[in-house]
Amino acid sequence: MSLINIKINGKELQVEEGTTILQAAKKVGIEIPTLCYMNLHDLNIEHNPGGCRICVVEVEGRRNLAPSCVTKVWEGMSVKTHTMRVLNARRTVMELILSDHPFECLTCAKNGNCDLQKLAQDLGVREIHYQGEQSTYKEDKSPAIIRDMDKCIMCRRCETMCNDVQTCGVLSGINRGFTAVVAPAFEQDLIKSPCTFCGQCVAVCPTGALTERDYTNRVIRALADPTKTVIVQTAPAVRVALGEEFGLPAGTIVTGKMVAALRRLGFDKVYDTDFAADLTIMEEGTEFLDRLSRYLNGDKNVKLPILTSCCPGWVNFFEYNFPDMRDIPSTAKSPQQMFGAIAKTYLAEKLGVKRENLVVVSVMPCLAKKYEAEREEFRVDGNPDVDFSISTRELAHLIKQTIGDIKDLPDEDFDKLMGESTGAGVIFGNTGGVIEAACRTAYEIYTGKTLEKVEFHQLRGFESVRSAVVDFDGLKLNIGIAHGLGNARKLLECIRNGECEFHAIEIMACPGGCIGGGGQPLHHGNTEILKARAAAIYKEDEGKALRKSHENPEIIKLYEEFLGKPSSEKAHHLLHTKYFDKKKRIYIEK
Amino acid sequence: MSSIHIKLKDKDCQTIKEICESFNNDPGELINILHKAQEHFGYLPAEVQETIAQNLNISVAKVYGVVTFYSFFSMTPKGKHPISVCTGTACYVRGAEKVLEELKKELKISVGETTPDGKFSLSCLRCVGACGLAPVVMIGDKTYGRVAPEDVKKIIEEYNS
Numbered sequence: 001m002s003l004i005n006i007k008i009n010g011k012e013l014q015v016e017e018g019t020t021i022l023q024a025a026k027k028v029g030i031e032i033p034t035l036c037y038m039n040l041h042d043l044n045i046e047h048n049p050g051g052c053r054i055c056v057v058e059v060e061g062r063r064n065l066a067p068s069c070v071t072k073v074w075e076g077m078s079v080k081t082h083t084m085r086v087l088n089a090r091r092t093v094m095e096l097i098l099s100d101h102p103f104e105c106l107t108c109a110k111n112g113n114c115d116l117q118k119l120a121q122d123l124g125v126r127e128i129h130y131q132g133e134q135s136t137y138k139e140d141k142s143p144a145i146i147r148d149m150d151k152c153i154m155c156r157r158c159e160t161m162c163n164d165v166q167t168c169g170v171l172s173g174i175n176r177g178f179t180a181v182v183a184p185a186f187e188q189d190l191i192k193s194p195c196t197f198c199g200q201c202v203a204v205c206p207t208g209a210l211t212e213r214d215y216t217n218r219v220i221r222a223l224a225d226p227t228k229t230v231i232v233q234t235a236p237a238v239r240v241a242l243g244e245e246f247g248l249p250a251g252t253i254v255t256g257k258m259v260a261a262l263r264r265l266g267f268d269k270v271y272d273t274d275f276a277a278d279l280t281i282m283e284e285g286t287e288f289l290d291r292l293s294r295y296l297n298g299d300k301n302v303k304l305p306i307l308t309s310c311c312p313g314w315v316n317f318f319e320y321n322f323p324d325m326r327d328i329p330s331t332a333k334s335p336q337q338m339f340g341a342i343a344k345t346y347l348a349e350k351l352g353v354k355r356e357n358l359v360v361v362s363v364m365p366c367l368a369k370k371y372e373a374e375r376e377e378f379r380v381d382g383n384p385d386v387d388f389s390i391s392t393r394e395l396a397h398l399i400k401q402t403i404g405d406i407k408d409l410p411d412e413d414f415d416k417l418m419g420e421s422t423g424a425g426v427i428f429g430n431t432g433g434v435i436e437a438a439c440r441t442a443y444e445i446y447t448g449k450t451l452e453k454v455e456f457h458q459l460r461g462f463e464s465v466r467s468a469v470v471d472f473d474g475l476k477l478n479i480g481i482a483h484g485l486g487n488a489r490k491l492l493e494c495i496r497n498g499e500c501e502f503h504a505i506e507i508m509a510c511p512g513g514c515i516g517g518g519g520q521p522l523h524h525g526n527t528e529i530l531k532a533r534a535a536a537i538y539k540e541d542e543g544k545a546l547r548k549s550h551e552n553p554e555i556i557k558l559y560e561e562f563l564g565k566p567s568s569e570k571a572h573h574l575l576h577t578k579y580f581d582k583k584k585r586i587y588i589e590k
Numbered sequence: 591m592s593s594i595h596i597k598l599k600d601k602d603c604q605t606i607k608e609i610c611e612s613f614n615n616d617p618g619e620l621i622n623i624l625h626k627a628q629e630h631f632g633y634l635p636a637e638v639q640e641t642i643a644q645n646l647n648i649s650v651a652k653v654y655g656v657v658t659f660y661s662f663f664s665m666t667p668k669g670k671h672p673i674s675v676c677t678g679t680a681c682y683v684r685g686a687e688k689v690l691e692e693l694k695k696e697l698k699i700s701v702g703e704t705t706p707d708g709k710f711s712l713s714c715l716r717c718v719g720a721c722g723l724a725p726v727v728m729i730g731d732k733t734y735g736r737v738a739p740e741d742v743k744k745i746i747e748e749y750n751s
Contacts, residue, residue, distance in 0.1 A: 163649065163652070168649075169648070169649025169650070169651055169652065170649070170651060171651060172649065172651035172652050172654065172655035173655050173659075174651075174654060174655045174658045174659070175658045175659065176658070176659045183651075184651055185636075185639075185640075185649070185650040185651040185653070185654040186636055186654055193651075
């Protein structure tokens with residue numbers, strides 16, 4: 001590729017042909033402000049519709065201002081990034097955007113964490129010179145995601161995530177001009193669309209147009225109710241991200257402080273979803289080994305690969321898009337639901353609490369878990385196994401509202417019975433982690449030997465679709481891994497067409513796995529944050545005395561006292577589920 | 591709220607399939623495909639859009655996005671007698687707006703809508719090339735020139751008898 005000589009603010013530099021002004025400026029440390037633009041380079045996601053016009057710059061010899069995110073450099077180009085004309089234009093553009101934006105900043109869920117707000121501040125907007133009609137749309141409240149399109153600025157990042165990255169195809173720009181809005185087909189509510197509730201649209205929304213359904217007030221109400229015993233479980237990815245909400249660097253592990261905070265919030269018991277992750281491995285691993293051995297013995301009724309089923313966004317995805325293949329994922333419930341099912345039976349009995357008086361709250365990096373907790377099949381006589389699922393962000397709000405901060409809290413341990421976990425449970429938070437955890441246990445059960453080196457480095461990494469071979473003492477297992485639903489789709493189509501042969505496949509709906517979940521602290525496009533969280537997960541695993549799920553003493557005890565053995569009838573009843581054909585028919589509602 | 595299911599007959603699905611195939615199922619031809627489909631069905635109900643999306647292997651949201659972007663595409667069935675009022679410059683200055691208002695009042699519908707009995711639909715267009723007759727109203731293929739608001743009632747009655 002040839003190099004091109006350009007000048008930015010008088011500074012000469014050489015960049016590759018095809019580089020945009022924005023990228024070139026970044027190389028010499030000049031940050032041009034952007035709004036609709038989004039670049040998650042480690043995930044190969046770039047979104048530059050050139051729509052908002054905030055990133056305009058002056059190009060010598062060009063009459064009008066150039067949007068730097070879509071304008072490519074040419075030989076001899078001379079760019080000025082902050083002339084008077086540019087600054088005025090940016091401020092005018094911002095004022096026009098704000099003239100059709102509700103002035104609800106103080107009460108908005110995104111207050112203090114909003115790209116639009118920050119940019120208005122940075123650009124020095126102190127007054128809106130334009131007044132006129134404001135566009136209004138109906139609010140769409142699903143169990144997981146709330147769409148308040150009055151706050152939409154048409155950056156269309158959500159569309160890129162939904163259509164290009166996740167390939168769910170739920171959102172599209174509709175209508176034109178003033179009434180234009182991003183919405184599902186026929187302006188249906190999300191709950192009636194094939195939305196998987198992965199929350200990636202929420203994760204990239206620069207304003208309060210897309211937010212999670214907030215259940216913190218219901219949790220506060222439950223905590224205040226003296227007749228209820230309220231317990232909490234925390235997912236693996238939460239402990240490596242929660243600190244960010246309190247100003248700690250990304251990747252800070254705050255497990256102990258999080259436990260202390262939850263206890264001070266008034267939860268009667270603080271447990272660990274990692275425990276349930278270990279339980280998932282026992283059930284999923286057993287199912288895998290059973291299917292594998294029958295397959296190797298020539299049983300034609302057995303289908304491989306087995307697909308992991310612990311990600312509820314992924315479960316929604318295949319129920320909508322691949323219902324014909326719903327017999328290949330494992331029937332094991334997700335750790336959140338396994339926890340709920342065991343808590344409301346085994347634990348309720350141990351604690352001497354009636355099911356209806358036990359409230360199970362889960363803290364998840366995920367928005368799809370909210371939808372999952374509401375599924376009909378995860379209820380007993382109307383009482384849900386998991387009462388409320390809140391996100392990492394909601395937990396941070398809850399802490400800020402009550403005890404303020406976590407930084408000065410002591411490190412405390414999870415409660416006994418469902419609080420012990422191994423390193424295998426921890427790595428569930430990373431892409432490749434579930435299958436690595438499964439391999440640690442399946443290897444020992446299959447070979448009867450001790451696995452000396454527990455790390456399967458070939459399963460780790462950030463690449464979107466990966467395949468690796470794991471050696472089970474001579475038996476070579478082909479493992480596939482995909483994170484992001486678009487990548488999952490590729491793998492599924494490949495299986496459907498019989499083009500690839502895997503024994504087992506792990507799929508996570510969100511890029512990076514749960515550490516990049518739709519309920520995590522916003523990374524504002526900085527993928528270094530995701531990497532730091534991923535590294536922290538592996539560090540937490542390394543620090544664990546036990547690193548294989550089947551060695552977890554509380555899991556051993558649970559099977560001895562309650563479940564019998566993995567895949568027993570009782571285990572099946574409580575820990576496994578079935579999937580539905582949810583291919584949606586479109587209809588108009590009048 | 592009641593939901594109306596518009597069931598497509600196999601024959602209709604086949605027609606859509608053929609239209610899509612005639613454009614090699616190319617998503618880039620979506621607008622042309624929608625034109626053909628609207629020509630055939632008279633409008634673009636949800637199930638037609640859904641079927642097109644399936645054939646082209648694109649999301650129905652995307653199809654709907656295009657349908658709602660271009661004013662030519664309609665999701666409401668046209669009436670038995672589609673009424674078009676010319677609001678081009680010549681007709682406009684000679685009082686098309688008042689004729690339109692009268693039509694709206696008489697039919698109790700807005701522009702882009704169809705009467706509940708399916709008899710009339712109302713739309714605007716820009717210039718039919720008969721400026722000498724301004725203001726012009728078209729009902730089906732029939733052209734009415736120099737229409738005054740007072741004439742509206744009588745014209746509608748022609749079709750009600």
